[in-house]
Amino acid sequence: MSRLGHVSPGLRSRAARAMAVRAGQGRFVLQVCAGCSVATYPPRDRCPQCWGELRWADQPHTAVLLAETTVRATTDNFYREHLPWRIGTVQLDAGPTAVAHLHSDVAVGDQVRMRLVLDRGGNPAMFALPLKETPHMQDDPQLRVFTSAPKHRRVLVTDGRTKLGQEVAYALLEAGASTVFLGNSDRLLRYDGEDQIASTPHVDVVPLDLTDNRSVSELGGLLGGRVDIIVNTAGYVRPGGVSVGSRLATLQTAMDVNASGLMRLAQAFCPAMGARSDDGVNSASAFVDINFVYAMTGNAGFAGFSASAAARQSLIAGLRGEMTSVGIRVASVLCGPIDDEWHQAVPLPKVAPSRIAKAVVQALQDGLEEAYVGDIAEDLAKRWRQDPLLTMREENL
């Protein structure tokens, strides 16, 4: 029988949750006191030195490993299944000391590279990696607990008819995925790149149309128990406004593919994935959704599509809650206009499908919950963090 996907307790302080958000973005942050400028760890509500206000700030992610120990017994259901487990104390270059999970290639006295990771229950934790890449570094069993590395895993890519879906499939194989199940929504109509992708070793083209309940549930029945990662590359993009320049039927199709499609996918696959979140080397691990960054703001010229992206982003937030409770990472890879036929009128810069594919693999390898790809998305995210309402206004007026 599969090992149950135990997760660590999720009851954490608001400060710890704030740290989790940043960990999910791949940032290495600590709270720094606005009064005395001292960085502190673990997360707190006030500065332990001067009672001052704490603010999150990116920090140098280097440290020295001071001491280590191996845990051989625990009452925690999750770690009981993963013993023995190495942890250690690190002296962060940013100031504080911290207890960290250890990569097998680090030893006491080493300079280490720190990463803020999320555990299977979505809690932030420190992880100490070798300063420089070591052979098969990604295969470390303790590291794999915190990441969703595609290596050895079977991945479902939902739409392989597009350049994006095909690039994602190639990138996953390059990263060591054992099989890519590649969705094809219409087996009667050919598509660009079909011959090459269909004849690629370890690619298995499967019928999947996210707008068709039956198609999704049938594939869920076939693959639900053996898909370790889902990358949702399906999307329906059309230009158009709200009051002018668009048709309701276009909006409805966008909603059907982008929002309802995600829901169908989640219902058909996620319960089975959740049951396998701690199932050995190729455990079920992550659900990645490639979405449009204008989900956060709306966008003049793509209003309907942005609305469907916003609905999709909202569903992803809900799914993250459900899946974190069973140990599956849910990630959003948000991009700006893709360099495709539906963005011909959009000025550069546009993001290449191959770049998005790389970001998907990176997000999986780093165990992220959120990644922004390309100049447009990165810029928007930066502005949005500073002033969300201003950013909405900038994108629409």
Next chain:
Amino acid sequence: MSNSGSLCMQMVAALVSGKLKCVDLTNTLSPDFPVIVLPAEFGQCAPFRVETLSRYDENGPAWYWNNITMNEHTGTHFDAPAHWVTGKDLPDNTVDAVPVSDFVAPAVVVDISAEAGADADFVLTRAYLEDWEARNGKIPTRHWVALRTDWYKRVGTPDYLNFKKDGAHSPGPDAGAMEFLVHERDCIGLAVETVGTDAGQASHFNPPLPAHSILHGNGRYGLQCLTNLDKLPTFGAMIVAAPLKIEGGSGSPLRVFALFDAE
């Protein structure tokens, strides 16, 4: 008083006894059934979709039912004159207004299956029809002209829509054939097994899309995505094809069947 002598009761008796044969000409409405594909910048025909509301479960313990969505031209369907710009100003040109008597009509089957099998782009011409009449007899008035292509046997394969780099490839009539059938044979409509009454490449014909243009411009109808036309006799079948009564509708999926003498 018994009414067994009425025409209607005689027909019922013939159906019951098997003297009248009934053949289904309808493809099953399923999410897999292909719809016509237009260039991407145009609005696209919605395929058939079904979402279960309840199936003897917590949403309805004793009953099973589905919400369905589709286009008016999805699956085996009826084209009303208003479907085409040429028929937009005709009276009674939508499915709710078409006289109900037009939903029951005789059919003549023109078998072009050999030609279509040899050439997917086979074009039905006036000359072909005149030659056909010389061999089979005159096409009677107010008949469905049913084009047997055996295309229905391709359903479920890429060869049904038969898309190539330059578009779809399937047989259909040219303008001369349509003018002949509509004006000189007064057909009630054209009934085909392909996804449209026009040939796959008919947007390149001159004039383009002659079947749609000429049929609907003259108040005639189209039936598409039929099956089993090879089961019908050349003459003597009656087609029942009653579209849904959609207010102002341009067409409708429907159940089509044919009745004909068993011998």
